[in-house]
Amino acid sequence: MVINGKLWKRSRTLERSEVMEKKEQKKHQQKQSGPKAERKKSRKQGAEPEKDERKRNPKAFAVQSAVRMARTFHRAQDLKTKKHHIPLVDRTPLEPPPVVVVVVGPPKVGKSTLIRCLIKNFTRQKLSDICGPITIVSGKKRRLTFIECGNDINTMIDLAKVADLVLMLIDASFGFEMETFEFLNICQVHGFPRIMGVLTHLDSFKNNKTLRKTKKRLKHRFWTEVYQGAKLFYLSGMVHGEYQTQEVRNLGRFISVMKFRPLVWQTSHPYVLADRMEDLTDPEAVRVDPKCDRTVCLYGYLRGTYLKNKSQVHIPGVGDFAVADVSFLPDPCPLPEELKKRALNEKERLLYAPMAGVGGVVYDKDAVYIDLGGSHAEHEQEEVRPTTELVQSLIGTHATLDAKMAASKVSLFTGAAALTPEEVEGVGEEPAPVTESLVWDPVTQRERRKAIFTKDEEDEDEEESEERARERNEVKSSKVAPQPKEQFDEDDGAGEDLEDMDEGDESCFGSAGALQWKEGLVRKAAEAFLRQQSAAPNLRKLVYGTVPGDEEEDGEDEEELGGLFRVSRPEKSKRQRADALDCSRYAPDSAHDWDQEEMLDSIRNCFVTGKWEGDTDAATLLKEDEELYGDFEDLETGEVHQGHAGKQESDGEEQEGSGEEEEEGEEEGENLMKTDDDEERKKKRLEKKRRLKERFDSEYDDGDATYFDDLKEEMQKQAELNRAEFEDVDDETRVQYEGFRPGIEGNVGYLQMRVKKHRWHPRILKTRDPLILSLGWRRFQTIPLYHIEDHNGRHRLLKYTPQHLHCGATIWGPITPQGTGFLAVQAVAGTQSNFRIAATGVVLDLDKSVTVVKKLKLIGYPYKIYKNTAFVKGMFNSVLEVAKFEGASVRTVSGVRGQIKKALRAPPGAYRATFEDRLLMSDIVFLRSWYPVSVPQFYNPVTSLLQPVGQKDSWIGMRTLGQMKRDLGVRTQPNKDSLYKPVVRAKRHFNPLHIPRQLQKALPFKSKPKQDQPKGRTPRDLQRPAVIREPHERKVAALLTALSTVHHHKRKKVRSQQHAQHKVFLQQKEREEEQRSRRQKEARKKMYRMLGQKEKKRQRSSLKGAPQDD
Amino acid sequence: MFLLTSCSQMTLDPSPTYPVCSKTRGFSWSWSNNNMANQGLTYDGCNFFRQRLVLSTLSGKRVKIRNIRSKDDNPGLRDFEASFIRLMDKITNGTRIEINQTGTVLFYQPGLLYGGTVEHECNPQRSIGYYLEALLMLAPFMKTPLRATLKGVTNDQKDPSVDTLKATAIPLMKKFGLDGEGLELKVVKRGMPPGGGGEVLFSCPVRKTIRPVQLTDPGKIKRIRGTAYSVRVSPQMANRIVDSARSILNKFIPDIYIYTDHMKGANSGKSPGFGLTLVAETTSGTFLSAELVSNPQGQGDPVLPEDLGRNCAKLLLEEVYRGGCVDSTNQSLLLLYMTLGQQDVSKALLGPLSPYTIEFLRHIRDFFQIMFKMETQKQEEDSQKGGDKVLMTCVGAGFTNISKTLK
Incomplete structure (x- = not known):
């Protein structure tokens, strides 16, 4: 019916338009005069129309209401401020590790x-099975690591902590599933990655409308979970089993x-998100004792901040080690070397x-790399089996290793189920016997460090690794790696480092020696300084050197004296130093x-009265100002004024220029010199411009610059400084300088937390029921005590968490910020x-003691009053x-x-109290x-x-009491x-009040006990009969x-009659009264008026004076 | 009714036994292996005692110090060290200290820094500066703001005096973002050795993190200030000191003002003495200090105030010659704050490193695994700007105050 109606309407309009066409239309009349015409005319002449609406029509923008204006402004500012995030220092390296998807x-x-x-899209390769993390180069500056997350809660928790981007797949034909929401909640807790x-x-949707509606519904639900406008992708269908x-x-x-x-x-x-893991333990040792200590090698890109060698790490699902x-490895998946303007x-x-x-497979020192050599070998890789004999055999060994690990039941990765990653977290540091071997790829400027967990130095390991290294070199030379790779062995690296250092120092101190001080005394002073600072060839060596020189010598002396016997000579200097006065003063x-x-x-010159440096000297500054503002052209006269400082500046330029040229060498021809000169000048000009702009900015922008902007700028500066500081330092040394987390986080202590039961969890939580927590990197089981804060700051123990309220919880667990x-x-x-x-x-608070209390009522009975x-x-x-x-x-x-007063002697524990x-x-x-409650010191990492x-x-940890009873079939007694029980209350029996007769007599009658008490039943x-x-x-x-009855009725009637009559009478009387008062009022008014007139x-x-009549 | 009990304990064991932390042995698959306790560090001798305890407390690593004056006629810890340990115990919660019977072995397992109002009777063998230096290092990382009243010797010849620390360390702390009215160091009473009887009030706000600094320009000295103090001697002493000190410093800069501080009665402590503290302030807010104190009563020859003033001025010149963005006494404090900063680069220009600082750097490496990059900056021969300087650079440890309560 509706459709019909629409049709009908359209036909109507058609008809009308036809009619209109027939009619003669009124011609448009162009205005010849008036403001509109004038405006048009001026526009034709080429005058710029006023762009600013505010200027053109100021009335429309006039302030109508100050309050409204204030509110608008307030709101605008609110919205602006809401967009701000706290600025953070950007600490990502120049070449960041792959993004974890x-x-x-x-x-x-x-x-x-x-x-x-996605992998096919980026690399044009097909992967048959997805197993473990897959790293690809997706662009000139970005690498991606894809990893699939199963539905085990452990996996979800671990992966949510390391993810940079989460691709959240939703089956539209089914809708949202619990896993999705669980993962979202995990993400919310552990810092929200991009989703x-x-x-x-x-x-699967046949109907287009249902599809549209479903999409919209799912999109809006997704938005409420993530944020409004979060990106939701639609993969519409499959073609040959692919999207x-x-x-x-x-x-x-x-x-x-x-x-x-x-x-x-x-x-x-x-x-570290470990790409790969290898068990380096001797297989024989494992065979003899399947539970022996293992040495495991983990490979992966280091993320986050700097990891220090020999530090304490946590492997989720395994424990603390x-x-x-840690050593560098060449990047197995490097970014392209030079950036060209092409794909x-x-x-x-x-x-x-x-x-x-x-x-294919590439063997490293003790690692296996799978190298694809780019996808030029794509056709061979279409079939997954490698063709080369060597490679095949190597893969074979790899498989056996896996099998071995599976047999010994310690394998972390087998099949699709074992896709769980291992993040290695630096927690504390633990000096352990190690050999350092750092491998660095200078081309990519990227460090790959291999984490090996071991305690013992095994010769065998080293041999093995050497073998592998050799093998790897062979493979490399024959097969792979377009870029030259350099590898420093530990000793070599260290040796070189020291040599470098020595050389540097020699040159450094050579120049110092060359310093010719005018006066002997001053030189003496300089030498004294050098004596202190350069007793060792280098300050670094002096401070961090392994053994100070004198001690070494001592040792040698002792050696010389005899093979068997040693002169027991107290190391006097050392002892003295060790037991010297602990004082921070510097003599x-x-x-x-x-x-x-x-x-x-x-x-x-250390004083303000001394000479100043060039750039801060008052005279120089004045000249600079002149140079900046001296040049100007008088527009009226066309004169050009030149600043005097121009010449000086060029002098300076030349100086600097010459300095640079010297450095660069003298081979360069004149041509080059000229271009250099040009560049120099250009640079100078740019510098000048920059300075001018700075000055301008500082003058005009200061009002606008907010605290936020300042903060952001500060962070930016810090980030630049961080990048610049160690750029030119050799990597070996760099590793030593750059940071490390302090060890304090590795301890266990009491944690006080604010907790809320999740809205969707069906049951409330009980105090002292074991609970598995995911905190920091760790997953562990612990026993929380729930409490709530009273208004006086007391933490009162709760038996259960509140239903929809935050409460406190105290646990024994790893110290986390x-x-x-x-x-x-x-x-x-x-x-x-x-x-x-x-x-x-x-987490709210960390402490070594607990402040939770529970109420305790002590009961006592009076025995004498x-x-x-x-x-x-x-x-x-x-x-x-x-x-x-x-x-x-x-x-x-x-x-x-x-109040309790004092203890009594007789029954022990009795006391006197007043009430x-x-x-x-x-x-x-x-x-x-209030009785302090102790928190059970139970911390059990989930070793799933x-x-x-x-x-x-x-993995099942400690069970709750209820679970155990259920499992064991124990009924609660x-x-x-x-x-x-039914409450039986004895009737309270009160004795009658007895008042002595004497007293009775003295009492007033009111208080005297009355004799006429109601008699009980008459006998x-x-x-009476x-x-x-x-x-x-x-x-x-x-x-x-x-x-x-008749009489009563009559009387009642008469009474009501009388009542009515009386009422009428009263009314009448009132009326009369009213009239009389009105009359009196009027009379009074009249009289007063007359009196007033008379008075006036x-x-x-x-006023006029004496009456003339009188 | 309910009181918070500190679980600190201090035991005197008859034998030098202490629980040895079991080493984590590789991958052992039993769950008992998941002890996360850090291994401790072991040192010999009583020197740098404070450094070790302070860094141990900050890093959470346990420390064992052996052979404390073991070859000495009077072996073991001295009274002032015991007093220091007691102070550490007062400001922390959960600290475990074990000392063997002879006092030659100390085991220290740090707790959490607690802070709050603390009153401590410092042993008069060392001045309050000895204790205060450690407090300055720890105070920003407490749970509650520290408000410490220290009683004892305020000025002596061994340690930096309270006046010096007030004039140099407090402005240094301000550069790391520790400002606000909470930061205060007040000399309530002055006490000279050997009697003591002084009183100092130190309060410091707490911070979650410390910001990195770039102190590369020491600036030029624009004014010199100082305090000449005298207790239980003629008030004229202070004036004599001032005159002699000015006679030397006037050659460099006219802006000199030296306060005379003569304390009387209850505020003057138990022993007589006098001294001078000089502070040079530069255009970029660097403070260099020097100080000299008269010999304690009954020890050594009496000192003329004129000599003392002149020598102290010369000491200041020496300090100026050394230069840097911090004077030699506060080098370690500066380096510690740099170490405990965010994971960003901090830089500071220092004068020649004192032996104490060098040992401190080694300790920082032991406890925090932080190494400093040191570059010697040569001074040109005719620059007339004192001796050579050292540019110290480090990446902060990313230390956060884990004691502070979140509300």
């Missing part, structure tokens, strides 16, 4: 397919240009997937004699139907206990307050106190990755006292009743 989603949603498609939704299975090429390309484009905000936790902690050694060629599109088993150099004029001269978020799950084993995340929260004083027993056991509570306030159940009223013997006295293969998701003999009337009497009585007249006449 985590692909998440419920099972069967198309995760592997998407990864496969992009991807809708799949869209081809559509164009859609995948678009997705890839989005990923490769995406920007990431640094997450605080990630940027402040070093971590000390790193035995990547086939050779540069690298793929590195050591667990996925693609391509002055005795060589300096401050009475000498030369000495005084040597510090003359305040403000770190955490989440809790009750179990990680198996699949649960309901929402797995039980609670979320944040004197007026307001009572002796109470049963509350304490000894005099000492009472002494501790002297002065404490007590109360009875009936509400009488009192505000007299106690009864039946009263119960209690004392409210140590479970046998296939049972990684079945209730406490008998806690059972409810039978006193009861019922009267039975005769018929006649009955008649008489009936008549009398009737008469009296009199006054007037008195």
